[in-house]
Amino acid sequence: MTIAMTWINVGTIDAIPQQGSRTLTLGDTPIALFRTIHDEVFALVDRCPHKHGPLSQGIVHGRRVTCPLHSWVIDLASGEAQGPDEGCAGHIPLRLDGGQVFIGYTPSAGGCTHD
Amino acid sequence: MSQPSSQRPHLVVVGNGMAGMRTVEDLLNRAPGQYQITVFGAEPRVNYNRIMLSPLLAGEKCFDEIVINTAEWYRDNDITLISGDPVVAIDRVQKTVTSRDGKTVSYDHLLLATGSQPIVIPVPGHTLPGVVGFRDVEDVEAMLAAASKGGHAVVIGGGLLGLEAAAGLQGRGMQVTIIHLAGHLMERQLDPSAGYLLSSALQQRGLTVLTEANTAEIVGDSHVTAVRLHDGRELPADLVVMAVGIRPQTTLAKDCGLTVNRGIVVDDLMSTSDPAISAVGECVEHRGQCHGLVAPLYEMAKVLADRLAGRDTAGYQPAATSTKLKVTGIDVFSAGDFSGGDGTEDIVFRDAGRGVYKRIVLHGNTIKGAVLYGDTADGGWYFQLLRAGEDVTAHRDTLIFGPAFAGDTSGNPKQAVAALSDDAEICGCNGVCKGTIVSAITEKGLTTLDEVKAHTKASASCGSCAGLVESILVATLGDGYQAADRKPLCGCTSHDHDHVRREIVARGLKSQAAVMQALEWSTPDGCHVCRPALNYYLLCAWPTEYQDHGPSRFINERVHANIQKDGTYSVIPRMWGGLTNPAELRAIADVAEKFSIPTVKVTGGQRIDLLGVRKEDLPAVWADLNAAGMVSGHAYGKSLRTVKTCVGAEWCRFGTQRSMDMGVELEKMTWGSWMPHKFKMAVSGCPRNCAEATIKDFGVVAVDSGWELHVGGNGGIHVRATDLLCKVSTTDEVKEYCGAFVQMYREQARYLERTAPWIERIGLEPVRQAIVEDAENRAALYQRFLHSQSVSQDDPWQARAEGRVDAHEFAPLSPSHPLAAE
Incomplete structure (x- = not known):
């Protein structure tokens, strides 16, 4: 069964600091929104594939974030762990519309689309 | 050839600017004489190249040189030009336009090329004389008139146009300040690194650049005299140029009922919602986009000319655009x-x-x-x-x-x-060419970077060509080259910690962007390894000038608490010298109950740790602790952690000196200082050493005649007992030696290097020489430490509890407004 994805407005890009992040919770899913130095915005499930560390608390560099717990480096665009580490933080569709940030919400997927 | 004008369809063009006239030119090339053409222009002159207003202002061009089409051209092509008399109304039913002077002209096809107008920020005073845009020749004339009197100019807007205006005015002898709302100049065209370089180059030329500056008011009675910013700063101004952007000029189109959003809406064939009316240029909106650069406008002109000439056209497709800043020398x-x-x-x-x-x-x-x-x-x-x-x-x-x-x-x-030629310069500082390096390598049998440096001076100064020199070594020696054991700071650079630090000081690099540029970082904004190191090195080198960069700090230092495995935090208030009192304990107990803090533990450094605090509760927890007089314990930082003490001569029957007092003094002096790594101290009141001072970074052990000072100890994985540095007599001496040692460690150790491995690496002797033998150097180190402390002893908890700093860290976003189900 397919349950429709809904685009949810989670605020403006200005609410997210450059090279930083903000968090929110949808259903039971903790979500991290990241903004790079070049003003790209990405959303991931806020759980490192390693030991479930909150990625939102990491250092954002380039298009990556380093987990604060054990320094795994996660690609923001895909959620994939980089380097020798393997695993993926749930990736959440995101779109920007005139400075407003929308993320794709799919209730059946435990809150969000993990692809 | 051409039909008599009365039988040809009449094309009326509203707007004598670049887009409209390019359409007419393209049309004349494709179908000469097919239309009878009338052009209305608001400006009382022929058509000119608006892009060249900057060179006109700079005095690099005169008006005649920027004219695109002369009066003769209009005449030769049988075009009726009505300039200085703008169209004020369109009657779509009668198919006529009416000008301000009352001329009514009928059209078969109407082309709107009304362009755009500068955006004026409606702050108080924006209508004062002396406030201009930068859009047409009149504006340039007003700017030139102001510049002839000298004085101060303020340019609002650090985009392409604003910077060109600023450079032009400065060239005309004015003192120019650019105020820009965003964090770096030309943010729509440049990334932060390039924006930084641009800003430095402009400042070197004597322009003042203020970013993140928001205009509050333009001040003046009968003429502008100053610009006031939101933060209260007031900048003197005899001229204010508003160059914050452009807005499509759509009044005519709106008045006659055409579809208008931000611009006049056109399709791929440049047709408006009325098929008898087309539009091109900055006034249009195509697929939601408005354009201000010349390339897309010319592309639109081509498409429309094709259509008007009856040719097939694929229609206008938005394409990538490029921009160049027209400031000479930049x-x-x-x-x-x-x-x-x-x-x-x-x-x-x-x-x-x-x-x-x-x-x-x-x-x-x-x-x-x-x-x-x-x-x-x-x-x-x-x-x-x-x-x-x-x-x-x-x-x-x-x-x-x-x-x-x-x-x-x-x-x-x-x-x-x-592939570089032999005369290609490799080392700009010392003027060493590739050929010189290659022949030194082959003739003298050099095999390492250091040897090349010694023999040729290549990369011996700034070192930024070291990578290039190494490449030449590899190319010349092939497999015979062994890279030196010089570990780069991280994957973003080939430089090691020590080199980066030296360069920061020697070359006066005062921002991360400056370091990354000067030392040729290979990534746009570094990584989680180099950014915290650079942030520390910059802070240490320029304590009063460098702006600490939160996003370059590990989370613990960013939110001033320790992250735990489940994402909660631990909070450790400072207890000076390990001392506390009933009021503090009561406050801690209250906080633990109020916020349901699950674990309360005594630490090895004689503090109380509140574990399992939710991040969003941190500011409130801190506020309660602050209210009881407690401040951040910095248990999370690469900084002074704790000064552990025994009870000393205050209570102990064996105590020889007052160790608790000494511990409190040292902690009051050193708290809040950022260091390469965490730094722990202890003061024992007698050689029994109950405070375990001989496994601390700086340990003080009291003896009958004074104090022994120990350095470089460490518990942890590799236990290292301290080295005895020296013995001193007075409290003031202990403080001076302590401050001097901390400062030497701050200035010389590599980021994330504790004092124990640092001293093992360099040996105790240089430390002894610098601090014990050289009184002058000791005093200088101590002074530098106190100077740095003068700006670092500010309780970070209080700032955050009051919401003054980083409020966004502690509040989650709240989702709202589902857009649409898909």
Whole structure:
């Protein structure tokens, strides 16, 4: 069964600091929104594939974030762990519309689309 | 040839600017004489090249030189030009336009090319005389008149146009300040690195650049006298230029009921919602986009000319655009989309010696965007590859070097170096050419970078060409080259910690962007390894000038608490010298109950740890602790952690000195100072050493005649007992030696190097020489420490509890407004 994805407005890009992040919770899913130095915005499930560390608390560099717990480096665009580490933080569709940030919400997927 | 004018369809053009006239020119080329043409222009002159207003202001061109079409051209092409008499109304039913002077002209086809107008920020005082835009020849004339009197000019807006206006006015002798709302100049065309370089170059020329500056008011009675910012600063101004952007001029179109959003809405064939009316240029909106650059406008002109001439046209397709800043001596180029995005990769090249920054954004195998600063010669080439969507896989590794290396089929940067001619300059500081280095290597049998440095002086000064010199070594020696054991700080740079630090001080680098540019970082904004190190090195070198950069700190130092495995935090208030009292304990107990803090534990450093605090509760927890007089314990920082004490002569029957007092004094002096790594101290009141001072970074052990000072101890994985540094008599001496030692460690140890491995690396003797033997140096170190402390002893908890700093850290976003189900 397919349950429709809904685009949810989670605020403006200005609410997210450059090279930083903000968090929110949808259903039971903790979500991290990241903004790079070049003003790209990405959303991931806020759980490192390693030991479930909150990625939102990491250092954002380039298009990556380093987990604060054990320094795994996660690609923001895909959620994939980089380097020798393997695993993926749930990736959440995101779109920007005139400075407003929308993320794709799919209730059946435990809150969000993990692809 | 052409039909008599009365039988030809009448094309009326509203707007005598670049887009409208380019359409007419293109149309005349395609179908000479097909239309009878009438052009209305608001400005009382012939058509001119608006892009050249900057050179006009700068005095590099005169008006005649920027004229595109002379009066003769209009006459020769049988065009009726009605200038200085703008159209004020369109009657779509009668198909007529009416001018301000009352001329009514009927049309068969109407072309709106009304352009745009500068955006005026409606702050108080925006209508005062002396406030101008930068849009037409009148504006330039007003600016030139003001400049002839000298004085101060304030340019609001650090975009393309604003910077050109600022440079022009400065060239005309005015003192110019640019105020810009965003964090870096030209943020729509440049990334922060290039924006930084641009800002430095402009400041070197004597312009003042204020970023993140928001205009509150334009001050003056009968004429502008100053600009006041939101933060209260007031800048003197005899002239204010508003260059914050443009807005499509759509009044006419709106009045006659055409579809207008931000601009006049057109389709791919440049037709408005009325098929008898077309529009081109800055006044239009095509697929939601408005354009202000000339290339798309010319593209629109071509499409419309094709259609009016009855030719087939694929219609207007938005394409990537490129921009160049027209300020003499400053070369900036950007093209396409350099904001990155899914699946894009950056190639970054920096040449500090020449002040060059290049960034190419790749998507798959093609170029998506480019930013060039300092050397823009290859801009056209990149732009061509970008527009053509060419597959660049084959020469990807040498792409950044430009077309000169593109023919090199090997695609190997080392070979790119090999391809350099012998007279190519490698070391700009010492003027050493490639040939000199190669012959030194072969003739003298050199095999290491240091030898080349010693023999040729190449890379001996700023060191930024070290990578290039190494490439030459590799190219010359092949497998015979062994890289030196010089561990780079991280993957973003080839430089080691010590080199980076030296350069920061020697070259006065005062921001991360400056370091990354000067030392040729290979990434746009570093990584989680180099950024915290740079942040520390900069803070240590320039304590009162460098602006601490939160996003470059590990989370613990950013939120002033320790992250735990479950994402909660621990909070440890400071207890000076390990001392507390009933009021503090009561406050801690209350906080623990109020916020349901699950674990309360005594630490090894004689503090109380509250574990399992939710992040969003941190400010409130701190507020309660602050209210009881407690401040941050910095248990989370690369900083002074704790001063552990025994009860000393205050209570102990064996105590020889008052160790608790000494501990409190030392902690009051050193708290809040950022260091390469955590730093622990202890004071024992007698040689029984109950405070375990001999496994601390700085340990003080009381003896009958004074105090023994110990350094470089460590518990942890590799236990290291301290080295005895010296013995002193007074409290003041203990403080001076302690401050001097901390400062030497701060200035010389590598980031994340504790005192124990630092002293093992350099030996105790240099430390003893610098601190014990050299009284003058000791005093200087101590003074530098106190200077740095003068700005660092500010309780970070209080600032955050009051919501003054980083409020966004502690509040989650709240989702709202589902857009639409898909």
